[in-house]
Amino acid sequence: MALVTKITTHTADAKARVISQWRDKPKITGTLGAITDQIQAIEDAAYDVYTFTDIDNAEGWWLDQLGALVGKTRQGWDDDTYRLQIWGQIGINCGNGTGPDVISIFTFLTGADHVVMTPYYPASIFLQCSSILTSLSGLAILQIMQKVVGAGVKVIGIGHYEPPTEDSDVFAIEGDTEGKGFGDLDYADEGGKLSELIAY
Numbered sequence: 647m648a649l650v651t652k653i654t655t656h657t658a659d660a661k662a663r664v665i666s667q668w669r670d671k672p673k674i675t676g677t678l679g680a681i682t683d684q685i686q687a688i689e690d691a692a693y694d695v696y697t698f699t700d701i702d703n704a705e706g707w708w709l710d711q712l713g714a715l716v717g718k719t720r721q722g723w724d725d726d727t728y729r730l731q732i733w734g735q736i737g738i739n740c741g742n743g744t745g746p747d748v749i750s751i752f753t754f755l756t757g758a759d760h761v762v763m764t765p766y767y768p769a770s771i772f773l774q775c776s777s778i779l780t781s782l783s784g785l786a787i788l789q790i791m792q793k794v795v796g797a798g799v800k801v802i803g804i805g806h807y808e809p810p811t812e813d814s815d816v817f818a819i820e821g822d823t824e825g826k827g828f829g830d831l832d833y834a835d836e837g838g839k840l841s842e843l844i845a846y
Contacts, residue, residue, distance in 0.1 A: 652693040657682040701732055727786065730755065734790030743796030748773075751794050755787050762807050770800045774807030 653659075660682045661675055668674045698708035705725050713720055713728060718735035720728050737751035745763065748771070753761050758775035765771050773791060784804050791801045 650693070650696055653689055654686070656686040656689060701729060704729075730783070730786055731790070734787070734793075737790070738793045741794050743794065743799070748791065748795055752787070752791055755790065760807065766802060769798050770802045771795065772803050772805065773801060774805045776807055778806060779804070 657679050660678050661669070664674065664678065698704045699712065701709070701712055704712055709725055709728055709732070710720055713732045713735075716732060716735045716739060718728075718732050723731060734751075734755060737747075737754065741747040741751055749761055749763055752758075752763070752773050752775065756775040756777045756779065758777040760776040762774040763771055764774070779787065788801060788804045791804070795801055
C-alpha cells in the first residue's frame with residue numbers, strides 16, 4: 647500500500663497557478679484563498695484520521711478507541727505498552743492456536759528475525775526469539791502468548807535466542823555447521839551459550 651503524503655500548501659499552490667494578469671488582484675486571490683483554506687482544513691482533518699487510526703501512530707484517546715474495537719481496554723498502561731496489548735489482542739482474535747499461528751504472532755510481537763518454539767510434552771512450549779526484550783515487555787508478551795496458544799497448552803517461558811553463526815559461541819547440537827556444542831571438565835568455557843530466560 648502506498649504511503650499517504652500530507653499536502654500543506656493547497657492555498658499557496660492554487661495562488662501560484664493563477665495567470666499573471668490576475669495574480670495581484672486582491673479580490674481574486676482573496677476568493678481563491680477562502681476556498682482553498684477550507685480544502686486545507688479538510689486535508690488536515692483527513693490526514694489526522696488516517697494517522698491516528700494507525701495503531702503504530704495512534705496516541706491517547708485515539709488509541710483507546712482502537713483498543714475498544716478489538717476488545718482490549720486500557721488498564722493503566724502507557725501508550726507503548728497498550729499498543730503492544732492491542733496487537734496481541736488482534737493476534738488472539740485472529741489466531742487458531744496452531745503452531746504456525748503461535749510462531750507468526752510471537753514473531754510479530756517481538757520483531758525478531760528468528761524464533762524457536764520448543765515443545766515440552768505433554769502440553770507445554772518454550773518460546774525463544776532473537777530480539778532483546780526487557781523483563782517487562784517479555785512478561786507482557788508471555789501473558790499474551792498464553793492466550794494465543796490452544797486450550798490446555800502452557801507457555802512455560804520466553805527466552806532470548808542468538809541464532810548461531812560460524813563465529814558465534816551459541817550452543818548448537820552436534821552435527822550443526824554453526825555454533826558450539828557442550829564444553830567439558832577441562833574446557834568448561836569452550837561450550838556454546840544457551841538462551842537467556844526473559845520471562846516465565
